[in-house]
Amino acid sequence: MQTDYKNRERLRRAAWIAFLILPPLAIMLTFVVWPLLAALSSAFYRWDGMARGDFVGLKNFADVLVGDHFAALTWRAFRHNLFVFFALFVVQNSVGFLLAWFIYREPFGFRFHRVAIFMPVILSTVLVGFLWKLFLDPNFGLINQSLDMIGLGSWRQPWLGQETTALPALVLANAWHWVGFPALVYLAGMQRIPREILEAAKLDGCNGWQMLTRVVWPLVTPSTTITLTLLFIGAFNWFELPYIMAGLDGSPYGSTDVLGLYFYRTAFGNQSAGLQDFGHGNALAVLMFLFIAVVATVMTQYLRKREIAL
Amino acid sequence: MTSHAATTDPLFPRSSAGSLIAAALLIGNTVLMLYPIVIMVFSAFKTTAEIFDAPFALPDFTYVENFARIWGETSLPGYFVNSVVITGTSILLTLILGTMGAYGLARYSFPGNSAIFMFFLAGLMLPLKLAVIPLFLQMRDFGLLDTRLGLILIYTAMGLPSTIFIMTGFLRTLPVELEEAARIDGASEPRIMFSIMLPLSIPPMVIAAIQNAVPTWNDFFFPLVFIQTDARKTLPQGLSVFMGEYTTDWGMLFAGLTIAALPLTIVYILMSRQFIRGMTAGAVK
Numbered sequence: 001m002q003t004d005y006k007n008r009e010r011l012r013r014a015a016w017i018a019f020l021i022l023p024p025l026a027i028m029l030t031f032v033v034w035p036l037l038a039a040l041s042s043a044f045y046r047w048d049g050m051a052r053g054d055f056v057g058l059k060n061f062a063d064v065l066v067g068d069h070f071a072a073l074t075w076r077a078f079r080h081n082l083f084v085f086f087a088l089f090v091v092q093n094s095v096g097f098l099l100a101w102f103i104y105r106e107p108f109g110f111r112f113h114r115v116a117i118f119m120p121v122i123l124s125t126v127l128v129g130f131l132w133k134l135f136l137d138p139n140f141g142l143i144n145q146s147l148d149m150i151g152l153g154s155w156r157q158p159w160l161g162q163e164t165t166a167l168p169a170l171v172l173a174n175a176w177h178w179v180g181f182p183a184l185v186y187l188a189g190m191q192r193i194p195r196e197i198l199e200a201a202k203l204d205g206c207n208g209w210q211m212l213t214r215v216v217w218p219l220v221t222p223s224t225t226i227t228l229t230l231l232f233i234g235a236f237n238w239f240e241l242p243y244i245m246a247g248l249d250g251s252p253y254g255s256t257d258v259l260g261l262y263f264y265r266t267a268f269g270n271q272s273a274g275l276q277d278f279g280h281g282n283a284l285a286v287l288m289f290l291f292i293a294v295v296a297t298v299m300t301q302y303l304r305k306r307e308i309a310l
Numbered sequence: 311m312t313s314h315a316a317t318t319d320p321l322f323p324r325s326s327a328g329s330l331i332a333a334a335l336l337i338g339n340t341v342l343m344l345y346p347i348v349i350m351v352f353s354a355f356k357t358t359a360e361i362f363d364a365p366f367a368l369p370d371f372t373y374v375e376n377f378a379r380i381w382g383e384t385s386l387p388g389y390f391v392n393s394v395v396i397t398g399t400s401i402l403l404t405l406i407l408g409t410m411g412a413y414g415l416a417r418y419s420f421p422g423n424s425a426i427f428m429f430f431l432a433g434l435m436l437p438l439k440l441a442v443i444p445l446f447l448q449m450r451d452f453g454l455l456d457t458r459l460g461l462i463l464i465y466t467a468m469g470l471p472s473t474i475f476i477m478t479g480f481l482r483t484l485p486v487e488l489e490e491a492a493r494i495d496g497a498s499e500p501r502i503m504f505s506i507m508l509p510l511s512i513p514p515m516v517i518a519a520i521q522n523a524v525p526t527w528n529d530f531f532f533p534l535v536f537i538q539t540d541a542r543k544t545l546p547q548g549l550s551v552f553m554g555e556y557t558t559d560w561g562m563l564f565a566g567l568t569i570a571a572l573p574l575t576i577v578y579i580l581m582s583r584q585f586i587r588g589m590t591a592g593a594v595k
Binding site for chain 1: 321322330336337340343346350361362365366407408410415418420426430433435436439440442443444448464466467471499524527528531547549553564567570571575579
C-alpha cells in the first residue's frame with residue numbers, strides 16, 4: 001500500500017513536470033530546431049523553385065563560394081558585411097562606450113540623456129530606414145537642406161545615390177538607431193565597478209582620460225564581450241535597413257549589397273528575376289550560420305579570458 | 311555617513327572641466343537623437359510644399375489634414391490592429407508557455423533538467439531568419455502561409471528562450487521554504503505554483519514581455535516572407551506599402567511615420583526604466 005501510494009505520487013509529479021515542460025519544448029522543436037536542421041539538409045539537394053530535386057552533395061555550397069555567377073556576388077556582399085561590422089564598431093559601439101562614460105560621470109541632466117539616447121532603439125527598423133531615406137533625399141532631404149542653411153551648400157551629395165557614400169550613410173543611420181544599446185550595456189558594466197577602484201586611481205593622479213582607458217576599459221570587458229558579439233551577429237544578419245533604404249538589389253549598382261539581401265534575393269527572387277532558388281539560398285544560409293556561429297564562439301571565448309573578476 | 315565621500319569629495323565634481331565637457335557632449339548627442347524625431351512630428355503637420363520650402367519651421371499644429379486622410383483613405387488603421395493582435399497574442403502565449411517551462415526547470419530536479427535548460431539557452435543565439443526557407447515550406451504544409459496565426463506561432467517560439475532564461479533565473483531565487491510550508495498544509499503542486507509563486511513573479515514577467523514585445527511589434531522580416539494579403543499585414547510591413555503609395559506626398563509620409571512611432575514612444579516615455587531594463591536584460595548581469 002505504502003509503495004503504491006508513493007508510486008502514484010511519483011507518477012503524478014512526473015506528469016505535472018511533463019505538463020509544464022513539454023508544451024514549450026514542442027513549440028521550440030517545431031518552429032526553431034526543425035527548420036534549422038531542415039535548412040542544413042536541404043542545402044544538399046537541387047531545387048526547382050519550391051520543389052526538391054536530386055541529392056547533389058556539396059554542389060550548392062561550391063557554387064556560392066567559387067562558382068561562376070554566384071561567387072563574385074557572395075564575396076562582394078561578404079566584404080560589405082565586414083565593412084559594416086568594423087564601421088559600426090567605431091561609430092556605434094565605441095561611441096556608445098564614450099557616451100556611457102559621460103553618463104556615468106553623472107553631469108547635469110544625465111538622467112534625461114539616458115532616456116533620450118535609448119529612444120531610437122525602440123523604433124522599428126522600417127520606420128528608421130524610411131525616416132533617414134527622406135532625410136537623405138538629394139533635393140529636399142533634411143541633411144542637404146541643413147548644409148544649405150549653414151552655408152555648406154557645396155557639400156550637398158546624393159547620399160544614397162552614389163556608390164561612395166551609400167553604404168557609409170546606411171551605417172550612420174544604423175548607428176543613430178542603435179547607439180543607445182551598447183551605451184546602456186556599458187553604463188551598467190561601469191556601475192558594477194567598485195567605487196574604491198576609481199577613487200584609488202584618482203588619488204594616484206590619474207586624469208579622466210587615463211582612468212577611462214587604463215582602468216574602466218579593461219574592467220568593462222564583460223560588456224565588450226556581449227556588445228561585440230551582438231554587433232557581429234547583427235552586422236552579418238543585416239537585412240532590414242538596407243532592404244528599406246537601398247532596395248533588394250543593394251542600390252546603387254550593388255554598392256550596398258550584403259549577405260542578407262543576397263540570401264533573400266537568391267531564395268525568394270526579386271522583382272526583376274522572380275525566380276526562387278531554395279538550394280543555393282539554403283547553402284548561403286548554412287554558410288552564414290556556420291560563419292557567425294564559429295566566429296562568435298571564438299570571439300566570446302577570447303574575450304571571456306580577458307575579463308577580470310570584480 | 312555612507313555618502314560623505316560623495317558629498318565632500320565627489321569623484322567627478324560637476325563643475326570640473328571634464329564634467330562640463332561630458333555634459334556638453336551629451337547635450338549634443340541628445341539633440342542628434344531627438345532632432346530627427348522632432349522634425350518627423352513637425353513635418354506631419356505640414357503640407358508637402360511647406361516641408362520643401364521651410365523644413366525647419368514650426369508647423370501650424372491645427373493642420374491635421376494628413377492624419378485625417380490616413381484615418382479615412384489608407385489601410386494603416388487596419389495594419390495597426392493586426393500588429394496589436396499578433397504582438398499581444400504571441401506575448402501572452404510566450405509568457406504562459408515560458409513561465410510553465412521555467413517553473414518546471416527552476417523548481418524541480420529531474421533527469422535531463424540542465425540539458426533542457428541548455429537547449430533553451432542555445433535558442434537565444436540562433437538566428438531563425440536563416441532558417442526561413444524551411445520555415446516557409448513548413449508553414450505551407452501546415453496551411454499557415456499568409457495567416458496571422460503562423461506569425462503568432464513563430465514569434466511565440468522566438469520569445470521562449472529569453473522568457474525561460476529570465477523567468478528561470480528569477481524563480482530559482484525564491485526560497486524553498488515558501489513551497490514547503492504550503493506543501494505541509496496540503497497544497498497541490500499547481501496550487502503552490504499559481505497562488506504562491508506566480509504572484510511574486512510579476513516584475514520579471516514584465517521584463518520578459520518588454521524584451522519580446524518590442525522586436526515582435528517592430529519585426530518586418532517574417533511578415534515580408536509570410537504575409538501577402540493586404541488585410542493581414544502588420545504595421546511595419548504596411549508602412550512599407552504605404553510609403554510606396556504616397557512617395558511624393560511627404561506630408562502624408564511623415565504623418566504615417568509619426569503614427570507608426572507614436573504607440574511605443576508613448577509607452578517608452580511612461581515606462582523608460584522598465585523598457586531599458588527589459589531590452590538590455592540578458593546583456594546586463
